[in-house]
Amino acid sequence: MGTVDLSIGQYHSPFQWLSHLRGRRRHAGWQAEDDDCPLECDCPSNYPTAMYCHSRNLQHVPYVPSHIKYVYLQRNQIAGIQDGVFDNATSLVWVVLFHNKLQSDKIGKNVFTKLKNLERLFLDHNELSHVPPNLPNSITDMRLCHNKISKLLPNSFEGMFNLTTLNLQANDIEDVGSAFKGLKSLTMLDMRKNKLKKIPNNLPERLQQLYLEFNNIETVPPGFFTMYPELQFVRLAHNKLTDKGLPAGVFNVSTLAELDLSFNKLEKIPLVSSNLENLYLQANKIKEFSLSSFCSTIDVTNFSKLRMLRLDANKISAKDIPAEAAYCLRRVAFIDV
Structure with a gap:
């Protein structure tokens, strides 16, 4: 089967070589079986499109098979995500990454670009300093609460016209500028526990729920x-x-x-x-x-x-x-x- 380069991957972990080996088997044309699931995760037969990798002390995102639609990676030690990690799994609908150690400078600029079916992206309870770039416009529910975001750039949510729910609770945001201007489908905005001195302007006209508790308004x-x-x-x-x-x-x-x-x-x-x-x-x-x-x-x-x-x-x-x-x-x- 050849040798496995232990240096490949984002971070060292006890399961890193297994994850890489799984990926080589798939790309080499080996027949896909139920055991194509990474050994550090669970892929139950009664939920064939789900991959459960939560609470495993992982330091990297494991190999995701192409048929997976829902990947659960919460409560791990993941600090970064390199470009290409999800490129094989373009059918992903949910990516759950809350309660990790994600840092903005350790997330590739095109990590989520190819996920054209992605609807829910949960990045809450991490260490992000800004919104990840180049997010797909298919996302409807995004959670960025309990991070370290202090500023929203004008293009932070560019093109995300399907976004209906946005949670930015418990960050360090003082002003939003025109970041929400193009979110024409947004109905719920949660900005509790930030550092806002005024109510954000340029909000979407379809907004139904606005939560601004614990600010300085x-x-x-x-x-x-x-x-x-x-x-x-x-x-x-x-x-x-x-x-x-x-x-x-x-x-x-x-x-x-x-x-x-x-x-x-x-x-x-x-x-x-x-x-x-x-x-x-x-x-x-x-x-x-x-x-x-x-x-x-x-x-x-x-x-x-x-x-x-x-x-x-x-x-x-x-x-x-x-x-x-x-x-x-x-x-x-x-x-x-």
């Missing part, structure tokens, strides 16, 4: 929500919002279903749409209960659709809620003061 731009007519769920908890930073009526948009403004520095209840269903305002500095924030007039035909209202850990109590609230907030199932 002080203001909301005038007319912000009217620019995103499909936005339903917005979370701005644990920021630095004040009444001064909220333009009049900025939250009074009929599309919003849930709004979280808890753990900020608000002194008043902001005006919201009667269509809003869940409002979280706990742990602010609110001093009065203003019924006009929910209903402009009090009559049998004008009432709020609010179901959940949290006002606990503010400077008001139950006695501050007027009796008329029973007409305006007739659908509320829970109010916490």
Whole structure:
């Protein structure tokens, strides 16, 4: 069978020579059998297109057979990926690499280029400093949370017009620039626990869920929500919002279903749409209960659709809620003061 060069591969590991040998057998035209799976992984017969290599203390990506569509490499010690590693497995749909030690300068520029069927790429809980380049436009779900990304380049997500879910939680991002401009299919953006000082602009118009908790945001731009007519769920908890930073009526948009403004520095209840269903305002500095924030007039035909209202850990109590609230907030199932 010839000799095996132990220097081939990205990093030394107890299984490296086995992985290389498997690859030589395939390329040499040996008949594909069930045992074409790398010995450091499992390829169960009841899931013939899946390859399980998680929690094996691997330091490199093993050889991936061409028929594999789902490869699970999470919870290993992989620090880098060289170009060509996935070139034999162009049918890959899922690549799961969370909880490794991936570093941006150790990932080839064309690692994922040939994966034209890739839908989900999970790179969370690594040590990446930027988004890997040349990602295929087939990806719909991408997870980059819990890395060390501090800046998004304008071309970070270039051409990714099928991306619907993007998770960038727990990085060091201060500004996104125009990085999201071309993501016309994006419906969910998670940027919790970053260093944002303002709400990102140039967001996709189809966005439905926006999560920005635990940042340093002080203001909301005038007319912000009217620019995103499909936005339903917005979370701005644990920021630095004040009444001064909220333009009049900025939250009074009929599309919003849930709004979280808890753990900020608000002194008043902001005006919201009667269509809003869940409002979280706990742990602010609110001093009065203003019924006009929910209903402009009090009559049998004008009432709020609010179901959940949290006002606990503010400077008001139950006695501050007027009796008329029973007409305006007739659908509320829970109010916490």
